Structures are given as C-alpha cells and as structure tokens.
Amino acid sequence: MIATYETHAYTEDLGRLSDLRPQLVILTSRSDADLTGRAREQLGSPVQVCPERTSNQAYVPQWVTPRDREAADIFLRYLVAHPCQSEGAGGRR
Numbered sequence: 001m002i003a004t005y006e007t008h009a010y011t012e013d014l015g016r017l018s019d020l021r022p023q024l025v026i027l028t029s030r031s032d033a034d035l036t037g038r039a040r041e042q043l044g045s046p047v048q049v050c051p052e053r054t055s056n057q058a059y060v061p062q063w064v065t066p067r068d069r070e071a072a073d074i075f076l077r078y079l080v081a082h083p084c085q086s087e088g089a090g091g092r093r
Contacts, residue, residue, distance in 0.1 A: 002075065011035055017061075018042070024072040025059045033057065047076060050084035 017039035
C-alpha cells in the first residue's frame with residue numbers, strides 16, 4: 001500500500017521529518033533538504049524525479065527498515081522510469 005501525507009504547512013513539516021519518519025520523501029527542490037533539520041544527515045542521496053518538468057528530489061531515508069526500503073526503492077524506480085503526466089491527464093505527479 002502507498003500512503004501519502006500532504007501538508008498544509010510544508011516548511012514546518014520538513015523540520016518534523018525525524019518525527020514523521022516516512023519511508024520515501026519527495027521534496028519540491030533540492031534546497032528544501034536544508035529545511036529538514038536534524039533529518040538532513042539521514043536523508044541519503046537524492047534521486048531526481050520528473051526532471052523534465054520539476055526539480056523534485058526523492059530520498060529513501062536511512063531510518064527505513066530493509067523491508068520497507070525495498071518497497072520504497074521499487075516505487076522510486078517506477079517514478080523515475082515513467083514520464084511525468086501533465087495535469088488533466090490522470091492528475092498530477
């Protein structure tokens with residue numbers, strides 16, 4: 001199952017990533033990683049998602065268990081392999 005967490009306080013929630021502990025983090029831009037507070041050093045290396053349209057950076061944080069990491073990596077590979085769709089063509093990505 002894939003669940004998302006859409007925030008109404010993006011900047012504040014970036015500072016709470018260590019508490020929220022998501023298995024996959026997709027940031028609006030690379031510079032947003034600097035807003036993640038103490039979680040920054042645990043984010044790992046970024047993977048660019050939808051590079052032709054956005055500067056979204058995806059991370060599988062170090063706190064993710066091996067089993068969840070495998071699932072997050074599979075989903076991340078899917079996101080990277082499939083081109084972004086525009087709004088109106090099945091929603092936004």
